Amino acid sequence: MTTSKKFNILMCSRPGGDRGPGLTFSHHVDALNQDKLERFNVEEIWNLKQGDDISQFDVFWFYAKGFNPTLYFNLKQNFPNKKFVFGPNVLLDYPDIGAADEWDQWFVREVAFDLYIDQVEFYNNHVKKFLRKDLVHKADYLDKCVTFDIDPEIINNKNIEYDCLVYSKRRRYDDNYFDFHEGIIDLLEENDLSYIELTYGSYKREEYFDALLKSKCCINLSLDECPGIATYEAMFLDVPVIGSPHNTPSIFDQNFWVHDTDRMTEKYLKRKDGSAIPYIEKVKEFLNGDLKPSISPRKYILKHAGYERYANDAYDLMIKYCG
Numbered sequence: 586m587t588t589s590k591k592f593n594i595l596m597c598s599r600p601g602g603d604r605g606p607g608l609t610f611s612h613h614v615d616a617l618n619q620d621k622l623e624r625f626n627v628e629e630i631w632n633l634k635q636g637d638d639i640s641q642f643d644v645f646w647f648y649a650k651g652f653n654p655t656l657y658f659n660l661k662q663n664f665p666n667k668k669f670v671f672g673p674n675v676l677l678d679y680p681d682i683g684a685a686d687e688w689d690q691w692f693v694r695e696v697a698f699d700l701y702i703d704q705v706e707f708y709n710n711h712v713k714k715f716l717r718k719d720l721v722h723k724a725d726y727l728d729k730c731v732t733f734d735i736d737p738e739i740i741n742n743k744n745i746e747y748d749c750l751v752y753s754k755r756r757r758y759d760d761n762y763f764d765f766h767e768g769i770i771d772l773l774e775e776n777d778l779s780y781i782e783l784t785y786g787s788y789k790r791e792e793y794f795d796a797l798l799k800s801k802c803c804i805n806l807s808l809d810e811c812p813g814i815a816t817y818e819a820m821f822l823d824v825p826v827i828g829s830p831h832n833t834p835s836i837f838d839q840n841f842w843v844h845d846t847d848r849m850t851e852k853y854l855k856r857k858d859g860s861a862i863p864y865i866e867k868v869k870e871f872l873n874g875d876l877k878p879s880i881s882p883r884k885y886i887l888k889h890a891g892y893e894r895y896a897n898d899a900y901d902l903m904i905k906y907c908g
Contacts, residue, residue, distance in 0.1 A: 589624045592903050594670075595642040596629045597660070598652035605814065606674045609729040610648055616730050616892035617899060624900050639664070644907055646670040650678070654691060661697070668907035672702030673727065676712050681758040681853035683715045693717065700906040702727050704811045705834040711853065725902055728835050730895035731814060733821050735794065740822055740883070743798045748778040749868055750800035750824070752815065754785035754807035761856055766806060768861025776865065778872070785815075797822045802871055804864060807832045808847065808854050817890055820882035827867050837885035838878050843867050 600606035617625035645660050645667055679685040684693045693715055701724045703709035709726040716724060755762040773780050781796050803819045805828035810816060812835040819826050826833050829846050831854055846860035870876040
């Protein structure tokens, strides 16, 4: 019988808040500590008491940007043979610019890591452009996990009123978003497709769930997601999400991807002109019954976003880079 290596991990930075990155951090800790195979022991540095032995930890993990460089230097100086992991919320605040502030520049210049993590492959490949050449081969990705505080019984109360929910989210660097958005709305109306639209940052969470339960599908207009919790929530409510490989990278069925509507440049993603047309064609394909999910979005996300998958993927990364 093969015995798994156990990793003692000390979390050394975390995001603020209890939504978005703050939520995924808490799930990260819980998923590893609740691993059925007991391959992890995770503690948080802010919970340690005076006199606790830091040398017991194999891995120092900095989950979020903004930690004090002194903490990193002290740990590196005192424990040079330990493993150092960073991410997934460290670089880059401005992906089209790169290391955009003094902290980013310090990180890229000074930090030596055993593993740097992002949440999806395409974004990790982009970040590699800004890492030191001697560290690029130590960059990888780990899709997040999350549990849902949504009563699954509400799925039984679906009352379809719309062909699709338009999820409107404009990124700062999406320079032709408004043309794309206008094209989507115009084509929906020209094809007599009913829709409801919600704009990121201007709705209550309950309104989003209500709109999902009234919609046959959801189309994501964001240029990129890595991936968004809103996408996970749509799938949890069994609503198919239509988008590009960059705005729905963790999707239940890749047949729902709208290909060749954006491209990665040396700077960052660029949306192609006329992208609204293939988006609406994909919506029509689904509504006409020519596009059928190979697995229900709900079944997929319950497994993919679960703790077991996350712990297995995290363990594989630990063995590869920190074993």
